[in-house]
Amino acid sequence: IAVKDRKVALFNLGFAYSAFLIGTLCGLLQVFIRNDALNLPAWLDYYQILTAHGLLLAIVFTTFFIFAFFQAGMSRTLGAFGPKVRLWNWIGFAVTALGTLLVVVMVVAGQASVLYTFYAPLQAHGLFYVGLALFVIGTWIQGFSLVGHYAVWRRNHKGELSPLFAFMAIATIILWVIACLGVVATVLFQFIPWAFGWTSGINVELSRSLFWYFGHPLVYFWLLPAYMAWYVIVPKIIGGRVFSDSLARLSFVLFILFSIPVGFHHQLTEPGISSFWKFLQTVLTFMVIIPSLITAFSMFATFEIRGRELGGRGLFGWVRKLPWRDVRFTSIFIAMAFFIPGGAGGIINASFQMNEVIHNTLWVVGHFHITVGTPVAMTFFGLTFWLIPNLTGRRFTKSLQKLAFLQIATWSIGMLLMSTAQHLLGLLGAPRRTAYTGYAHDDALAWFDGLLTNHVTMAVGGSILFLSAALLVFIVIQLWWLAPKADEQTYEAFPIAESDSSMTPRFLENWKIWIGIAFLLIALAYTIPLAEIIQHAPPGSGRFQTW
């Protein structure tokens, strides 16, 4: 990576890990509150901490990390940034950071305890929404400057497919920009006027629908960079190659098409949307499972081919040949393994009728801790172990590698305990997002007394997770400032696997086709139901719903 391009990536990482430390501390407080072991002082609110926890980890940590990864990877695969691209990356970073600080100040001030999903009828101070708008604009500036870098590369390499990393980064940015249109619309036209008192009410159903138009693809904005690591980085670390260049590109294209017109699967219990449109979006949700199945298949193929190259025999002999002692690989492998139950849980959630059982219970919290909280987060940890040394020129020493193993082991155990308890408690009816966990009823309290179906188990898992997070931040600080400087031989390279694109159809990189089809699907899934929602409570009708 060009030396001049390293700094902006490092600044993004610095923000990411600061948010990570505070966010995980808020998580620790959460599990103790739910376990009734902690009573908050009057000036601190349960929902305030829950909002901070969700925002700092799910939104701030992920987004800043993702842009650091993209900036480093785009510079690595397409060459050094030009001065304009570099400048716009910095401007974008500054705007994103400014928005984040404004949001955080409002949450700390107790003016924005509206949870990370922030849809109506909960209302925050107007400046919270201004902060959100700045955050999105900042990410767009960073995203578009990377698109500019890519456009220059394509102009200079007419007729060639771009490197797989760059292709995937651009696909993710396209997904992010289209997804944000929903949240931008609700923040600018609904929340800001409402929160500053310029309008008397807000169409609640519309705000929730626009939020989830954004909220579901948001989870793929987190997942796709992890998939980039799985497809492009992991094969290099294990000494192999990308299994299939075209399959990898196809799966990313499918995410652009199917990850957006599916938001209603978060709203299956809401009466303001008719069943037909919920059903249609449920079907489309099942389509978005396919690229993940493609990814699972590609990963197994990559591992098996490499394991056999290394001499593995028999049905599973190749498994033993994989480089288990390399924490850069092992961390990401465990992350992948967590996504098998994580993805299965998602399929349960998306099944229209079964959603009735789990909606608004702790099950959902369990689900997202084994999707974004482990497959995504632990992949990011695995990347951190070499990305920071790569950017700072320090060594990932043997003793730090041992600590890294301890860190991923504790994260895995903590998450296993916490998320299993959350799933099971959810099935027994424990609600999410409330400090009143037992319905103050003896029967309900008795259900929650099992070994795993217990808020104490959840708290034990949560505590191990916080220790693991603190350990990770310790490793990050070492890799940034304190580890010995690397020389030419020990310098951590940015691993990019070879991907044979000679047989890959060129149309896979024709973005106009995919963006066009994506908008068609969005129009199909959303036009009529959104029109109906607006019709039920048109602006100026006095029929805005505020509770």
Ligand code: HAS
């Ligand atoms: Fe989800 C709720 C449906 C994936 C995150 N989800 C949430 C929420 C979050 C979230 C944060 O339909 C809560 C939102 C809130 O606050 O209310 N989810 C799905 C479906 C998928 C899915 C169908 N979710 C994710 C991912 C997330 C995420 C990814 C974050 C990154 N989700 C739902 C639904 C709800 C929901 C409903 C609403 C529930 C409600 O009522 O509130 C699919 O994308 C999943 C497909 C994935 C697979 C797995 C493939 C496996 C792979 C691993 C291969 C492993 C290898 C290693 C190679 C089919 C790729 C081998 C190792 C060995 C040991 C063998």
